[in-house]
Amino acid sequence: MDAIRTEGLTKHYKVGFWRPRPYVALDNLNLSVGQGEVFGFLGPNGAGKTTTLKLLMQLIYPTSGYAEILGKPVGDVAVKQRIGYLPENPYFYDNLTAEELLIYFARMFGCSASEGRARASRLLDEVGIGAERRFQLRKFSKGMVQRVGIAQALINEPELVFLDEPMSGLDPLGRREVRELILRLRDRGCTVFFSSHVLSDAEALCSRVAIVAKGRLAASGSLDELTAVGSRGWELVVSGLTPDVLKRLMPRLTRATPLGDGRYSLELPPSTAPEPLIAELCGARVVSLNPLRGTLEDVFVEQVKATGSGARLMEKVAS
Amino acid sequence: MGTKPVRKHSPLLWVYLVVLLATGTTMQVVLEGRLQRPAAKPGVHWIQSPGLMRRLTVGFNAIWADIYWIRAVQYYGDTKLSLDEKKEYDQLYPLLDITTSLDPYFNIAYRFGSILLSEGYPNGPGNTDQAIALLKKGIREQPNKWQYYHDAGFVEYWWRQDAHAAAKWFLEAASKPNAPNWLEPLAASVLAEHGERDASRALWSTLKETAEHDWIRKAAERGLMQLDAEAHIEILEPYVQKFFDKYGRFPKGWQEMTGGPERWLRNLPRDPAGYIYQLDPVTGSITVAKDSPLFPLRRRIRG
Amino acid sequence: MRAIAIIAGGVFRDSIRDRIGYGLVFFSIMLMASSFLLAQLTAGQDVKIIKDLGLAAASAIGLFIAIFFGIGLVTKEVERRSIYSLLSKPVTRTQFVLGKYLGLVMTLLINLSVMAAAFYGVLLYLDFTTLDGAKVAWEAPALDPRMLKAFALIGVELMLITATAIFFSTFSSPFLSVAMTFAVYIIGHFGEDLKNLNAIVKSVVLPYITKGVYYVMPNLTALDVKSAVVHGLPVSGSSMLLATASCLVYITTLLVGSILIFSRRDLK
Numbered sequence: 001m002d003a004i005r006t007e008g009l010t011k012h013y014k015v016g017f018w019r020p021r022p023y024v025a026l027d028n029l030n031l032s033v034g035q036g037e038v039f040g041f042l043g044p045n046g047a048g049k050t051t052t053l054k055l056l057m058q059l060i061y062p063t064s065g066y067a068e069i070l071g072k073p074v075g076d077v078a079v080k081q082r083i084g085y086l087p088e089n090p091y092f093y094d095n096l097t098a099e100e101l102l103i104y105f106a107r108m109f110g111c112s113a114s115e116g117r118a119r120a121s122r123l124l125d126e127v128g129i130g131a132e133r134r135f136q137l138r139k140f141s142k143g144m145v146q147r148v149g150i151a152q153a154l155i156n157e158p159e160l161v162f163l164d165e166p167m168s169g170l171d172p173l174g175r176r177e178v179r180e181l182i183l184r185l186r187d188r189g190c191t192v193f194f195s196s197h198v199l200s201d202a203e204a205l206c207s208r209v210a211i212v213a214k215g216r217l218a219a220s221g222s223l224d225e226l227t228a229v230g231s232r233g234w235e236l237v238v239s240g241l242t243p244d245v246l247k248r249l250m251p252r253l254t255r256a257t258p259l260g261d262g263r264y265s266l267e268l269p270p271s272t273a274p275e276p277l278i279a280e281l282c283g284a285r286v287v288s289l290n291p292l293r294g295t296l297e298d299v300f301v302e303q304v305k306a307t308g309s310g311a312r313l314m315e316k317v318a319s
Numbered sequence: 320m321g322t323k324p325v326r327k328h329s330p331l332l333w334v335y336l337v338v339l340l341a342t343g344t345t346m347q348v349v350l351e352g353r354l355q356r357p358a359a360k361p362g363v364h365w366i367q368s369p370g371l372m373r374r375l376t377v378g379f380n381a382i383w384a385d386i387y388w389i390r391a392v393q394y395y396g397d398t399k400l401s402l403d404e405k406k407e408y409d410q411l412y413p414l415l416d417i418t419t420s421l422d423p424y425f426n427i428a429y430r431f432g433s434i435l436l437s438e439g440y441p442n443g444p445g446n447t448d449q450a451i452a453l454l455k456k457g458i459r460e461q462p463n464k465w466q467y468y469h470d471a472g473f474v475e476y477w478w479r480q481d482a483h484a485a486a487k488w489f490l491e492a493a494s495k496p497n498a499p500n501w502l503e504p505l506a507a508s509v510l511a512e513h514g515e516r517d518a519s520r521a522l523w524s525t526l527k528e529t530a531e532h533d534w535i536r537k538a539a540e541r542g543l544m545q546l547d548a549e550a551h552i553e554i555l556e557p558y559v560q561k562f563f564d565k566y567g568r569f570p571k572g573w574q575e576m577t578g579g580p581e582r583w584l585r586n587l588p589r590d591p592a593g594y595i596y597q598l599d600p601v602t603g604s605i606t607v608a609k610d611s612p613l614f615p616l617r618r619r620i621r622g
Numbered sequence: 623m624r625a626i627a628i629i630a631g632g633v634f635r636d637s638i639r640d641r642i643g644y645g646l647v648f649f650s651i652m653l654m655a656s657s658f659l660l661a662q663l664t665a666g667q668d669v670k671i672i673k674d675l676g677l678a679a680a681s682a683i684g685l686f687i688a689i690f691f692g693i694g695l696v697t698k699e700v701e702r703r704s705i706y707s708l709l710s711k712p713v714t715r716t717q718f719v720l721g722k723y724l725g726l727v728m729t730l731l732i733n734l735s736v737m738a739a740a741f742y743g744v745l746l747y748l749d750f751t752t753l754d755g756a757k758v759a760w761e762a763p764a765l766d767p768r769m770l771k772a773f774a775l776i777g778v779e780l781m782l783i784t785a786t787a788i789f790f791s792t793f794s795s796p797f798l799s800v801a802m803t804f805a806v807y808i809i810g811h812f813g814e815d816l817k818n819l820n821a822i823v824k825s826v827v828l829p830y831i832t833k834g835v836y837y838v839m840p841n842l843t844a845l846d847v848k849s850a851v852v853h854g855l856p857v858s859g860s861s862m863l864l865a866t867a868s869c870l871v872y873i874t875t876l877l878v879g880s881i882l883i884f885s886r887r888d889l890k
Contacts, residue, residue, distance in 0.1 A: 057710050060888040077712050085710035091702045093632070095639045107628050108711045152707060162710075377811035378842070381849045382678040385671045389660070424853045426761065532759050 001071045003160050003191040004033040004056065009065035011051055011215075025051040027215045028065070033193055033208070035159075038186050040202035040209035041195040044304055048215040049195040050088055053164050057085055070160060081109060084153035088164040090145060094138040098129055098148050101137065102155055109156040123151040128177060142169035150178065154185075161185060163194035167201055179204060199296045209296070211303050218303035227294045234268040236277070237287040245282050252277065263287065367413055369420030376421065384422030391415050391428075395435050399442055408444035411436060412453070419456055426464075427532065429457035433470055434538055437478045439615050447478045468492035469502065473522060476509060477542070486510045501525055520546055544591040545613050551590065552605045552616075558583045559603050569603035625713045626721040633695065633725025646687060647733050650679040651740040658748070669760050670852060672748060676741040677772055677848040684734055684780045685807065688726070692787030693799045695722040700889055715885045723788055723877060730780045738773045762854030771857050775845040775865065782840060782869045783807060785876040792884045809835065810842030840872045 009029040014020035026048040033039045043049050054060045056067055058075035067074045070082060092101050099120050106116030124133045127147040137145065146169045153161055166182075167175045182192055182205050196202060202209055203223065210220035219226060233254065241264050246256060254267040268274055274289055366372050376383040391414035398406050415432040419425055435443055436450035454471045457464065472488030475481045486506040493502035505525070508518040520543065527539035561583065562570050570576050573595065576584045588596050594611035598604075607613045637643050657675040661668030696719070699705040709715065742765060749757075749764035762768070786806050790799035809816065816836040818829075844865040847857045 054706075054889075057706070059706060059709060060890070061886070077714060080710065080712040083710070085707060087703065087706040089703075090707060091704050092707065093636070093704055095636060104628065104632060105707075105711055108625055108713055110624070149707070156711075374812065374815065377808055378681065378846060379678050381674040381852060382671075385660075385674050422849060424849065424855065426853075 001035070002032045002068070003035045003037070004031065004039075004067075004069055004193060006031045006052075006056075006067040007065060009052070009055060009067050010063050011048075011055060011060065012063045024215045026055070026062075029212070029217055031210060031217065031220070033191065035191050036186070036189055037208055038182060038192045038206050039194070040206035041193060041212070042197065042199065042202055042209055042300065043195075043212035043218075044197060047212045049197075049212060050164055051215075052212070053085075053087075053162055053195060056162065081156065082159045084156060084158035084161045086149045086153040086161075086163045086166055089168065090149035092137050092145070092148065092152070095136055097136055098124060098133040098140070098151075101148065102152055105152050105155050119155055119157075120151075123154055124148075126154075126181065127151045128174075143171060143174055146170055147174070150181070158190065160191045161193070163192065165196055166194055167196065167198060175201070199300055203296050211300055213304040213307040216307055218307050219299065223296065226299045227296060232292040232294050232298065233270045233272070234274045235288075235290045235292055236266045236268060236274060237263060237289075238266065238281060238284045239263045239287055241281070241284040245280075245284065249277065249280065267292070367417075369417045372417050373420055380421045384418050384425055384428075387414055387418040387421060388425065388428050391418055391432070391435075395443070406441050408446075411444055412446070412449040415453055416456075419453065419460075423460040426457075426466075429453055429467060430470055431532070431534065433474060434535065437474050439478070445478075447474050450474050450478075463495050465492040465495035465498040465502070468495065472506075472509075473526070476522065477519065482509050499525075499529070516546060516550065541613065545616055548590045548607055548613050549616060551588070552596065555584075555588055555596070555605055559598070559605065563603060569600050570598060571600045573598060625717040626724060629713070629718060629721025630725035630728060633722055634729050637691065637726070637729040640691075643687065643691070643729075643733075646683050647736060650683040650737055653679045654737075654740055654744045657744070661748075668752075669745075669748060669762075669764055672744060673769065673852045674848070676737075676744065677769070677776070677852070680734060680737040680741065680773065681776050681779075681848070683737070684730055684776060685783060687733065688730060688780045688783040689787050689800060689803050689807075691729075692726055692784040693791045693796055693803070695726060696788060696791045696884070697796050697799070705889060709889075716881045719788065719792075719881050719884055720877065723785060726784050727781050730784065731777055734773060734777050734780070738770070741769075762852065766851065766854070768854075768857065769851045771862060772848045772851045775847055775862060778866050778869050779842055779845045782842075782873055782876075785873045785880075789876040789880045789883075792880045792887070806839065807842065810840050811846070813841050813843035840869060845869070 006029050009026060009031075011024075011026040012022040013025055015023045029048075029052060031052075041049055041052065051060070055062055056069060056074055069076070070079050072079045093104075096104065099117070102120035102123060103113065103116040106119050107113065111119065120133075124130075127150050129144065129147055129151070132140070132144065137148070140148065146166070150163070150166060153163065163182075166178055170178060179201065182194070185192055186205075192205075194205075206223060208220070208222045209226065211218045237259070239262055241262065246264065249266070250256065252268070252272050254269045256267070257265040259265055266277075268277065278286060278289075366375070372383070372387075373380060391411060394410055394414060395408070398408050398411075415428060415436070418428045419432075422428070433450040433454050436453065437443065437445065437447050439445045451471050451474055454467045454474070457467045458471075461467070468488050469492040472485040472492065475488060476485035486509045489502050489506035489509065492498055493506065501521075505518065505521055508521060523539045523542040523546065527536055527543065530536035530539060558576065559569060562576065565581075573584065573587050577587060590596060590607050590611055590613055592612050594608045594613075597606050597608050599606075607616055654672070654676045657672045658668075660675065661671050699708070705718070708718065745764040752764075757764075783803060783806075787799060787803045790802045794802070813836070816832040844861070847862075849855075850857050
């Protein structure tokens with residue numbers, strides 16, 4: 001059983017008051033996420049990531065299509081016992097303290113007050129909220145609210161967690177901590193579905209990703225699959241390179257970066273074979289030669305460009 | 320070389336504040352003395368229509384009725400005490416009308432309102448039509464309240480001197496549930512002409528006994544004193560007539576009656592409130608003094 | 623059911639921590655206490671004005687809380703998006719609406735009880751300090767237990783207004799919701815005028831329309847027994863029950879409507 005499965009999931013909005021035109025937020029999304037995966041849901045701003053999450057949480061209703069969580073249609077109350085959700089830019093109840101919020105949510109899962117308190121305490125420790133847990137949420141900074149948000153998503157020890165931009169508002173230390181938390185969740189067997197537009201996080205964490213742009217699925221698969229498409233050239237590190245040799249070689253290079261100590265990092269485009277170049281080094285010595293693999297960023301930019309420009313534009317629905 | 324601590328505001332600002340406040344207050348006081356006090360009229364900004372008022376205050380009619388009642392009482396008092404040449408009570412009935420439209424069960428507004436409306440000028444508008452109209456309104460809302468019928472009869476009898484109409488009201492009052500048993504005898508004695516003053520006395524006395532409010536009780540006491548004054552005047556008049564018969568003119572003052580060889584009167588005649596009666600040297604008529612609290616006596620039925 | 627109770631408890635806790643709510647109740651108590659001053663002006667009608675003012679204050683403050691807090695119940699959660707995380711928990715939208723409603727009703731009834739206690743406190747003082755001779759003039763005793771009937775019906779009215787506020791707030795903006803809820807309150811109190819408009823306005827079509835409106839809308843004048851209890855007039859238990867039952871039907875209708883509308887709504 002897949003943790004998450006969507007079939008033809010589509011959402012149109014009507015925009016404009018006098019002559020409402022349909023606006024495609026999501027178009028025919030087919031996705032499946034297996035249990036135990038850390039799945040990255042990537043895309044530029046406005047691509048439909050948050051729309052997808054809201055459809056999965058049944059905060060909004062699809063125009064057409066179908067989605068399933070843990071084998072049951074979305075919105076199933078029994079399934080909600082087993083999942084957690086962190087919304088984008090979360091906001092909770094200002095006059096509650098962090099502790100009170102978590103206990104409030106814990107009780108909805110059937111925990112007693114004391115068990116709720118215990119879980120809240122544990123989770124607040126895990127997300128790095130110390131004595132501030134007794135303060136009202138109105139006093140919390142954005143980063144602290146984000147941490148509380150993560151804590152409330154985990155209050156019921158879920159099998160499947162949905163995180164919408166989990167790193168948002170966090171400083172580098174915080175991001176590192178969240179990354180480690182996600183890995184810990186994975187090790188516990190939890191499925192993690194997170195959306196982001198920060199690719200380095202996805203690269204570090206995900207087993208599989210999907211890239212959406214302009215409401216459509218542009219690419220999906222494991223990281224290896226996606227980045228293996230074509231070699232992107234070579235990196236040749238040399239030492240003892242004289243300036244006039246460098247000048248002669250420049251036309252065939254993408255880039256030459258001095259590394260100090262007379263060393264250079266030369267980037268060769270895919271079209272240039274490295275062997276003949278090495279032969280023309282005239283005394284400079286080869287330190288290393290490595291093929292350049294595509295980064296996720298490259299894949300991303302390419303795919304997004306392929307579906308049109310990254311900015312959202314109004315679009316008529318193809319009838 | 321120390322540094323001065325940074326102060327938030329110069330202390331001079333406080334001085335300015337105090338001076339300004341004092342100046343403002345002084346100017347107020349000066350202006351108070353110079354400005355003329357406005358007349359004690361309720362002003363046209365009060366809404367005049369009972370129906371509109373009732374709709375505007377939906378859900379909160381009772382409290383607005385109270386406000387209008389306070390307003391009516393204040394208006395009456397201010398007008399009565401004002402130093403105007405001609406006192407105008409024209410807003411009294413509209414205010415009472417609104418009060419009773421907002422709260423149709425506002426007992427005291429009907430009863431005391433009718434007393435205020437009937438009160439003779441200059442102590443009141445002396446408008447018995449309005450007084451009876453107000454009571455009739457109360458009767459429409461609570462047809463079984465004998466007190467309203469009784470009050471209407473009172474106005475007819477005391478102010479309009481219409482004994483027959485009064486008796487009809489008293490009899491109708493007597494037919495209402497819980498009516499006291501003195502209403503029928505009262506109606507009877509009202510109709511018996513020789514019993515006129517006795518009937519009045521009985522009316523005022525029972526009102527005094529059963530009055531629910533201090534103010535009504537005081538009004539009743541005053542009425543009784545006025546009756547005594549009337550009786551007193553009736554006793555004095557023959558003596559004045561005797562003087563006329565002897566001297567061919569009316570006395571110039573009471574001294575001529577208390578002094579002189581005949582000594583018709585022993586002391587200067589005073590009304591029950593203690594004020595000396597007024598004797599008109601031209602017509603010979605005797606009335607209570609203008610500054611007596613019993614002024615004015617109603618027009619008397621002779622006989 | 624448990625979810626409803628938890629959400630209701632949350633609303634109640636919110637209201638306790640809300641300074642505005644406190645201020646309003648405090649203000650109404652101050653108003654009642656200060657009615658003593660006004661009583662001096664009424665030519666012997668002191669008990670009446672104190673009672674009138676107390677009942678009016680309780681009703682007005684309750685109304686204010688019911689409308690403004692009632693509308694905020696749903697709209698604040700949706701606008702600020704705290705509802706996103708809430709609905710990801712095992713809570714349905716139905717339970718959400720009902721929990722919010724019951725929470726505010728609970729708050730209102732407790733506020734009303736506090737105001738009733740203060741009310742009787744003020745009257746106790748009046749009773750204590752007034753001479754027996756003056757009490758003869760009172761149409762009803764100061765500590766008249768029948769006034770609780772007025773409080774009870776004010777409570778029912780507030781429950782209805784709260785349901786109305788929630789209903790409008792599920793589909794329209796806060797400003798419009800406030801305006802429409804007020805309109806329901808005012809129309810509900812016009813009562814007789816609507817039914818008999820043809821006596822006032824010279825029109826053929828309009829009286830039919832308003833008569834229809836009169837029968838569809840709740841008749842709030844049936845719940846307004848303030849004047850009757852102050853004057854010591856009888857208020858029959860059966861009429862109270864009937865008015866309450868009819869209001870309960872309206873409340874249920876409004877809540878069902880709210881749930882239907884809210885369940886189908888996209889929460890942007």
